[in-house]
Amino acid sequence: MPEVVVLKKHVLVMSFLGQDGRPAPKLKEAAERMSEAELETAYSQVVEMMSQLYLQCHLVHADLSEYNILWWEKEAWFIDVSQAVEPIHPSGLDFLLRDCINVYNVSLASHRDPLLNFVFSFSARKVCQSWSLTSCSARSPGWK
Secondary structure, eight states: OOOEEEEETTEEEEOOOEETTEEOOBHHHHGGGOOHHHHHHHHHHHHHHHHHHHHTSOOBOSSOSTTSEEEETTEEEEOOGGGOBOTTSTTHHHHHHHHHHHHHTSTTGGGSOHHHHHHHHHHHHHHHHHTTOSSOTTOOTTOO
């Protein structure tokens, strides 16, 4: 587990996640080599951490994607949390929706709940339409 090395005012330095000078892989890279059970575990951990971040810490990551999640020793780790905002931030809920859509669209997709498939497909479509986007990366795979 990463340890706090230094905490001074708004600066937090954590210990290194990795081995022999090589950093832990990003979830994007690790997912290609993970078993179905590991993918399911990773998805559950990410959803649980997002819930804890929001409900207990009152924060939204605001840039969560498979590039800001590390996979190390069978555990998911969020990085780049420095841009996190409180939900009351003017764009807080927009950031939360974007984080959710990003996690939803990760290659862990086969482990998504069918209800979430429907909700995020609908939400992504509404967001794209409300923003008048002709192309939207938040689209679910079967959405046209």
